[in-house]
Amino acid sequence: MHQKNQALDLSVIIPFKDKAAMTLDCVRSLIAYGPPTREILLVSNNSTESELQKVTSGVRNIDLVKIIEYNHPFNYQKVNNWAVKQSTGETILFLNNDTELRPASRGLLERMFTKAHEKSVGIVGCLLLFGGEKTIQHAGVYLMPGGQADHLYVTKSYAKALKDAGSADFPYDISKDMPMSAVTGAVSMVQRKKFDAIKGFDERFIICGGDVDLCLRSNKKGYQTWYVGGGYILHKESQSRKFSPIPYNDFYWSYLSYIQGFDANVGDPFLPEITKEMHE
Numbered sequence: 001m002h003q004k005n006q007a008l009d010l011s012v013i014i015p016f017k018d019k020a021a022m023t024l025d026c027v028r029s030l031i032a033y034g035p036p037t038r039e040i041l042l043v044s045n046n047s048t049e050s051e052l053q054k055v056t057s058g059v060r061n062i063d064l065v066k067i068i069e070y071n072h073p074f075n076y077q078k079v080n081n082w083a084v085k086q087s088t089g090e091t092i093l094f095l096n097n098d099t100e101l102r103p104a105s106r107g108l109l110e111r112m113f114t115k116a117h118e119k120s121v122g123i124v125g126c127l128l129l130f131g132g133e134k135t136i137q138h139a140g141v142y143l144m145p146g147g148q149a150d151h152l153y154v155t156k157s158y159a160k161a162l163k164d165a166g167s168a169d170f171p172y173d174i175s176k177d178m179p180m181s182a183v184t185g186a187v188s189m190v191q192r193k194k195f196d197a198i199k200g201f202d203e204r205f206i207i208c209g210g211d212v213d214l215c216l217r218s219n220k221k222g223y224q225t226w227y228v229g230g231g232y233i234l235h236k237e238s239q240s241r242k243f244s245p246i247p248y249n250d251f252y253w254s255y256l257s258y259i260q261g262f263d264a265n266v267g268d269p270f271l272p273e274i275t276k277e278m279h280e
Contacts, residue, residue, distance in 0.1 A: 007036035008113050010189075011089030015043040015070075015079045016097040020054035022236070023097040027059060033101040034109050038089045040065045045072075045079055076185070077201035077210045084195065091116055092195060096186040100234040102133065108231035112189045115177065115228050122198070122223025123190050123215045125183025127174055128235040134158055137235045139174045140227040141182035141212055142268040142275055149182065149212050152271060158232075171273040175229045180270050182225055185211025186235050194223050 012030065016023040027040060042059065044052055044067060052067075059065040068086055070079050084092055091113060101108075108126055116124045128138040139152040139161070153161055153174065165173035172178060188211065198217045201210045215225040267275030 007038060008110070009090040010035075010037040010093055010109075010113060011084075011087035011091070012037055012040045012093045012095055013043060013080060013083045013087060014040065014095045014097050015045055015076070015083070016047065016055070017045045017074070018047050018051040019097060020051045020058065023055055024058040025100055026095065026097045027062070027065060029101040029105075030095070031062065033103060033105045035113075037064065037093075039087065041083055041087055042067045043079055043083045044069045045074055075203060075206050076208070077203045077205050080185075081200045081203065084192070084200065087192075089192070091189060091191050093189045094185055094187070096235065098236040099128070099187055100236070102232070102234060104231050105233050106231065108228070108233065109189075111230065112228045115226055116189045116191055120222070120224055121226050122194050122218030122221070123183060123188050123225045124228055125180070125188050125225070126228050127232040128184065128187060129158055129232050131234055131236045133232075133234065136161060136174070137237055138184045138186070139172075140178065140180040140271070141184060141215070142271040143181050144268070144275060151184065152274065172271060173229070177229050178227045178270070180215070180225045180227045181219070181268055182212040182215035183227055185214070186237075187233050190218075194218065194221075197221060198223070 014023065014026060023042065027042070030040065042055060042065060056067060059067070068083070070082055072078070080094055093109065112124045112126060115121055125138070125140065127136070129135060130137045134157065136153045136156050136158050137151065138154065141149050142152055143149050152172065153170070161170050161174050164170045165175065198214065198221050202213055205213065219225055
């Protein structure tokens with residue numbers, strides 16, 4: 001699909017509000033441990049002038065980084081849909097500014113890129129660990145009864161999940177590629193033409209739920225969601241934004257979306273061993 005060291009036709013979209021140091025750590029780690037890309041778009045959402053200036057100064061000598069401003073009330077879906085329209089890459093990587101690539105991340109985005117270009121594949125995600133690099137934050141998303149969803153192996157030991165893969169506690173091997181109902185939007189990749197075909201993020205969601213909904217609509221369209229194993233990225237979850245309660249609408253639209261993907265007979269169609277006890 002691409003030659004080693006050749007820049008990927010990939011636009012990286014990183015929304016941020018203030019948190020200059022964290023945002024710069026994300027960008028620097030991407031350049032250090034990720035592949036060359038077409039562009040990195042830093043999308044400021046109502047940042048203060050001082051924090052925006054810190055980010056601007058920090059990326060001044062990085063040619064492929066461009067700062068754009070979306071100064072409207074926060075809505076994760078609207079920010080990203082708008083940013084996609086400003087981007088030029090054939091493939092899109094959505095990346096939270098509270099993520100950080102590590103040495104173990106080398107080659108991961110390239111494998112995600114290759115997977116995303118398979119004809120039948122839609123949204124592609126990967127393994128995320130909490131900041132200490134010992135605990136799993138995300139290894140894919142599974143659906144539960146009642147229109148709910150959760151991350152596979154969240155808060156479980158990374159080392160134990162690798163060592164005990166195939167056991168009753170860890171029936172799924174996180175080092176392998178797997179089809180999934182959904183993956184988190186914190187690190188997710190998709191070809192532009194497929195993103196456009198499913199009409200992007202549903203802007204009725206405000207804070208959360210829209211990433212899973214995007215995957216479920218992609219699946220329904222015939223573009224299967226995949227988790228790519230091997231390597232990981234850190235996710236310092238929710239450090240990028242101050243705590244705010246989840247709007248009722250996000251729960252409502254999540255329920256309506258998630259309930260359609262859950263199979264009452266087998267549980268989550270891709271991770272039935274995780275959900276079998278929930279529906280018995």
